[in-house]
Amino acid sequence: MDVKDDSTVVNLGRHLLAEFYDCNPNILNNLQLVQEAMLSAAIACGATVVDSKFHHFSPYGVSGAVIISESHLAIHTWPEYGYAAVDLFTCGTACDPRMAYEHLQEKFKSGSAYCSELKRGLINLSTQKMIESPFQLEAQSSTTTAAPHVVGSQQIAQPQEV
Amino acid sequence: MDVKDDSTVVNLGRHLLAEFYDCNPNILNNLQLVQEAMLSAAIACGATVVDSKFHHFSPYGVSGAVIISESHLAIHTWPEYGYAAVDLFTCGTACDPRMAYEHLQEKFKSGSAYCSELKRGLINLSTQKMIESPFQLEAQSSTTTAAPHVVGSQQIAQPQEV
Numbered sequence: 001m002d003v004k005d006d007s008t009v010v011n012l013g014r015h016l017l018a019e020f021y022d023c024n025p026n027i028l029n030n031l032q033l034v035q036e037a038m039l040s041a042a043i044a045c046g047a048t049v050v051d052s053k054f055h056h057f058s059p060y061g062v063s064g065a066v067i068i069s070e071s072h073l074a075i076h077t078w079p080e081y082g083y084a085a086v087d088l089f090t091c092g093t094a095c096d097p098r099m100a101y102e103h104l105q106e107k108f109k110s111g112s113a114y115c116s117e118l119k120r121g122l123i124n125l126s127t128q129k130m131i132e133s134p135f136q137l138e139a140q141s142s143t144t145t146a147a148p149h150v151v152g153s154q155q156i157a158q159p160q161e162v
Numbered sequence: 163m164d165v166k167d168d169s170t171v172v173n174l175g176r177h178l179l180a181e182f183y184d185c186n187p188n189i190l191n192n193l194q195l196v197q198e199a200m201l202s203a204a205i206a207c208g209a210t211v212v213d214s215k216f217h218h219f220s221p222y223g224v225s226g227a228v229i230i231s232e233s234h235l236a237i238h239t240w241p242e243y244g245y246a247a248v249d250l251f252t253c254g255t256a257c258d259p260r261m262a263y264e265h266l267q268e269k270f271k272s273g274s275a276y277c278s279e280l281k282r283g284l285i286n287l288s289t290q291k292m293i294e295s296p297f298q299l300e301a302q303s304s305t306t307t308a309a310p311h312v313v314g315s316q317q318i319a320q321p322q323e324v
Contacts (some may be wrong), residue, residue, distance in 0.1 A: 012240055013247050014226045017177075019282070021294045053215045055229050065234055067217050072225060076173055076251065078283065081292050085175050087249060089238065105286050114296040115237035120181065120247045121240065130243050132183045134276040134302050142296075 009131065010119030013071065016088040016097045019102065022111030025156045029079035031056040033148045034045035038066050038073055044103040045088070046157065047073075047097035060156060065150075070095050079156050084108060089120070172292065174283030175233065178250040178259045182266065184273030187318045191241035192225075193218040200228050200235055201268035206265040207250070208257035209235075222318060232257050241318050247272060251282070276304045310320065 027033050039083045042049050047068040054064030060080050066073040071089040075089040078084070086104060088097035098115070105113045116136040166185040188193050197216045204211050208231040214224030222242050228235040240246070248266060250259035260277070267275045281298040285291065 012243070012245070013238060015179075015247075017280075017282075017297050019296060021292055029309050037269050050217050050225075053227065053229055055212050057231070063212075063233055065215065065229065065236060067215055067225055067227065069219070071238050072227055072236050074227060074234050074249070074251070076175060076234055076253070081174070081283070081285060081290075083174065083292050085251075086179075087236070087251075089236070089247075089249075090237070111245045112180075112294050114294070115187060116296045118179075121245050124284075128243075130179075130183050130245050132274050132276070134181060134278045134304075135179050150303070154241055159291050 005162075008126045009124055010121055011119035011136070012091060012123060013119070015092050015118040015135070016101055017116045017118065018086040018088065018101050018104065019112065019114040020084040020086065020108050020110040023082045023084055023108040025079040025082050028039075028061050028077035028082070028084055029056075029062065031062050033063040033107075034075060034077060035064060037104055038075055039062060041088075041100035041103045042066050042073055042088050043105070045090070045097055045100035046102075047090065073100065080090060084110075086119050100154065105145075110145070112142070114140065114142045116140045135141055138148050164268070168245040170288045171286055172254060173281035173282055173298070174285060176252050176259060177280040177282050177297070178263055179280065180246075180263050180266065181239055181249060181276040182246040182270050182272040183244065185239075185242040185244045185246055187244050189217075190224065190239035190244070190319050191222050192222065192244055193224050196224040196237060196239060197226060200237055201224060201251075201265055203226050203237055203262035205240050207252070207262035209262075211251065228237055229253065230257075235262065243277070246272075260304065263286040267307075269298045274304070274306045274308070277300045301320045
């Protein structure tokens, strides 16, 4: 079934998978900075923050999730590779996860980033029934900036415990 | 670049996107049951739970995330459609997110489910450099059970607040 051409089909969830490369490793290894970036990204995209939980791993890396009224944002960072994997999952039209993507690219000083937009939970409005299928890939894009960072574990300063 | 055939390329993250259809709506609308299912799914797949955060939305739906040492599990449920979107993100080889997927399918009494496995964060082991690309789709599969549930908002009992 070609769900793309059926105007009565909508998706319950909008899911952006972001790959941030060539980031500042000291930002990616700092729990407080990563948490602040994710919370401000939620606000930047128009979401309402319900709660959040972040964790710093030894020696490198931060994982965390922000629960928003419109779903969630999640992150895992690998500072030693200057890489962060981010998921921005929203429902409804009140917020635009692409704003969070752009916000994070700037916050992490990412020199190169990819964004894949997926549709989750397709529903036929006429029948009010779910269309049982895997996710649908809606779009993919990439953005680069002029000032990439040289990454390497030797550059990463150990942040103070928060 | 064909990263699939390059044995020196590995992925930092393994990301399963699960679509659970035809679930028991009263389970999907119960914060405690959803949280218990997600925490036991983490244990079932061999993960170490660091923390978790769940939220019930009015009138229907639960969102939540479990931070694990190996990354995170996240869920959003639409009880009125018998649907749950679940993300199972793991790093390393210590745990197998497919075990969590199978565990949740049983816990939610899902009649039909789809699982998409993505590779996140590709790295060339020879050069120790990231391969800058979007996620790679590794595999997709579906499973059905013999006893689907009839879903509809009129069937959903409002759970007690937890």
